[in-house]
Amino acid sequence: MTRANPAQPTPPGTGASGRAAGSNPEEPARVLSAAVARFEAVLSSALDPILTIDAYGIIQSASKSVQQVFGYAPQEIIGQNVRILMPEPHRSEHDGYLASYRRTGATNILGRTREFEAVHRSGRRIPIELSVSRVDVPGERAPLFMGIIHDTSERKQSEEELRLLQNLTLTISSASSLQSAMTFALRQICLMTGWAYADVWLPAPDGEHLADGPAWHDSSPTLAEFRRAGLNVRVSPGQGLVGRVWRSQRAEWLEEIARLSAEDGFIRRDAAVAAGLHGALAVPIIANGSVVAVLCFLTRQSRPEDRRLVTLVSAAVAPLGPVILQKHAEEQLAAHRRQLEETVRQRTAQLQATHEQLRVADRLAAIGTLAAGLGHDMHNVLLPIRCRLDALDAAELPRGAHEQFHEVRRSIEYLQHLADGLHLLALNPDDNHAASETTDLGEWWAQARVVLARALPKSAELTVDLPAGLPRLAIGPHALTQAILNLVVNAGEAIDRKAGRVRLWAAPCADGRALRVGVTDNGSGMPAEVRDHAFDPFFTTKPRGLGTGLGLALVRGVAQAAGGTATIESEPGQGTTIVLELPVAESAATPGAGDPSGAGLTASVAVTDERAASLLEALLSAAGLQVARRDPAGDEPETDVWVVEPRDVERIAQARRFLRDRPGRRILLFGAGGREWRRLGAIAIERTDDFEEIRKRVTDAVAAVGRGGR
Incomplete structure (x- = not known):
């Protein structure tokens, strides 16, 4: 403990040795000095700073721990006013507090512990607890005040x-x-x-x-x-x-x-x-x-x-960790909910559009019924009129009447063609009778031309290129009319110029087994994104209410039902050609010298799917081969054609033995094969759900055996 100017009083009494003080004049001073030293040692060991001030706030003593808490050495603050350790406003007001105490003796700080802020030498504020007590010194008129300061920084x-x-x-x-x-x-x-x-x-x-x-x-x-x-x-x-x-x-x-x-x-x-x-x-x-x-x-x-x-x-x-996971989950759920809501909105719009399309379809069905009835009634009315015209033609008529008579007959023939066209349009292409019908293009055109010509706007010209002698098509005339009428109507709507041209044409395919029937226009053409979806049901580029999106879907359905295909050739600004490749009637197909014939050949089918195996057997039998069903897991057969599935390495080894034993044999692979199968020359049916590809690959296999084994 450091003090300011310590006094050297000479107290009465005896020293520590029990002798009278007067016997040794230096003994009292020595005793007092020892007591002071012990007091300072005790205070110096205190962890909390201890200060004593007088009634005017002047620091009289300070423990060494003052330096640790406040940054001042004890001797630096002794003799200073204690307010140097106080922040404002206490610094400015403290002298007033002491003056009031000296005058009245009233205070609210003595004998209690209170929390304050003190000021470090650096200016930093320190939270403290301060306990102040009054010390009355014997022989002194004015008291001292001792403050014990506890630094609460760590606790705070x-x-x-x-x-x-x-x-x-x-x-x-x-x-x-x-x-x-x-x-x-x-x-x-x-x-x-x-x-x-x-x-x-x-x-x-x-x-x-x-x-x-x-x-x-x-x-x-x-x-x-x-x-x-x-x-x-x-x-x-x-x-x-x-x-x-x-x-x-x-x-x-x-x-x-x-x-x-x-x-x-x-x-x-x-x-x-x-x-x-x-x-x-x-x-x-x-x-x-x-x-x-x-x-x-x-x-x-x-x-x-x-x-x-x-x-x-x-x-x-x-705590942010679980919150991040939770928020991410919530955001994902919210995004999923928005996606579901958008899906519901889209599905609702699609449902509404479908309802509208169904209403249009109902109206079209009603129109079809009306057309069928109208065509029938027109036939009933026109038949007696034609009979009476024939009777009049045989009678003697006045001069000039024959010319008028022939004009009336031409009008009646026009009405008859119109009735025939309505009748073709109204028939159901899916009934059993229609499925077995065939069509001669020349005869069909004679009946359908009036309906088709009137399907175009007046600004468009319809030209026809249907060569004579074309084989009959394996499709009913009513189905062909529905398909071609849709194509002609679409072509007329695609033409936005005055000099519009629409051409209906037909040409035989190279193998003689099908005809290509097409409709070509010089309209605006289609971009790729429209062309790729043009055959999709309900897809349309027309404004709502003006198109159902069913026309081209119906065309493709008619072609596929007849065993044919429908394709689009179109570029923006270059017009559009839609081609139906339709099979000719069996009696009209005349295979050439290079066509495959399986007469005298044998085949075995080792396919797991029973329906696929039956279809393959039927196609091979139709080509003239003798066909046997084999166990899909069995050994290689003694036939000319072996239909197998690309199952495993063991099957490839069997295929090698099959080809090695007799030259000219062929393997027909039911499914996509890898490099090893290609090395064996296997003919692969990659799209096993595509009838046209299956039929074509069977034909290729039979033709390959015919070339290699005869």
Whole structure:
């Protein structure tokens, strides 16, 4: 304990030895000095600062612990007014408090402990607890006051940290969004620690990089440039401070950013140095064993690592982990809900459109019924008229009457063609009788030409190129009429010019087994996105209410029902050609010398699917081969054609033996084969659900055996 000018009184009585004081004049002084030394030793060992002041506030003594708490050596403040340790307004008011006490003797501080703030030598404020007691010194008129000061900084910091943890936990759990929760956490931590900047880094959707997240906190507008330096940055595992923490799952402290490189140490080093940032701390947020975010804090001071602070921040942000997972799940659910709502909206719109299309279809059906009845009634009316015209033609008529008579007959023939066309249009192409009908194109055109010609606008011209002698088609005339009428109507609608031209044509295919019947126009053509979907049911480019989107779908359905195909050739601005490739009637097909014939050949079918096996047997039998069903898992047969599935390596070995035993044999592969099957020359049916491909590949296999084995 250091005192100011200690007095040297000579108290009466005896010394410690029990002898009279007067026997040794120096003995009392020695005893007093020893007592003072013991008192100072006791006070010097006190952990809390102890001060004594007089009634005017002048510091009389100070313990050594004053320096640890306030930064002053005891001898620096002895003789100073105690108000140098007080902040405003207490500093200015303290002398008044003492004057009032000297005058009235009233005070509210003696004998109790109260909390105050004191001022460190550096100007920093210190939370303290102060206990003041009055000391009446014998022989002195004025009392002294002794103050015991307890530094509560650590306790206050612990309380503040606890409040921070509680506030973060409550606020984060109730946050309306992940961004608001993170922003609150960053701001609170920066306010408590005095750090200047903080931001969050989140895994990118690819899971391979970290990207700067939507939340950040800065203490000054001058840090905006540093914020921009992190935008659009992608951080790989182990790259820079954030990448290292992401990979290691451990917090990391940087004492001085300027000493590091931008490549390895701190990616935004140059921007940080320019912004006056020196220290950094990165903390991982872990949930379910993986890092779901990395928080990065920066300070304007270079600080050595503070493990207590690292632990505190790690604990403070830990509640963000489950929240991030929860918010991600909620966002995914919300996105899924929006997607479902959009799907429902689309499906509702489609349903409404379908209802409209069904209503249109009902109207079309009614029109078809009306057309059928009208055609029938017109036949009934025209038949007696034609009979009477024939009778009049045989009679003698006045001069000039024959010319009028023939004009009437031509009109009647026109009405008859119109009735025939309506009758063809109204018939159902799917009935059993229609399925067995065949059509001669010349005869069909004679009946359908009036209906087809009237289907075009007046500005369009219909030309026809149907050569004589074409074989009969394996399709009913009514089905052909419906298909061609749809094509002609579509062609007329695609023409937006006065000189529109529509051409109906037909030509035999090279193999003589089918005819190509097409409708070509010089209209606007189709872009690829329209061409690719033109045959889809209900697809239309017409305004709602003007088209059902069923026309071309019906055309393709008619062609496929007859065993044919429908294709589109079109480019924008180049017009459109739609071709129906239709099979000729069996009696009209005349195979040439090069056509495959399986007479005298044998085949075996080893296919698991019973329906597919039956179809293959029928096609092979129709080609003239003798066909036997084989066990799909059995050995290779003694036939000319072997139909197998590309199952395993053992099957390839059997195929090699099959081909080696007799030259000219062929393997027909039911399914897509690999390189080994191609080396064996196998003919593969890759699209096993496509009848046309199956039929063509069977024909190819029979032809190959015929060339190689005869």
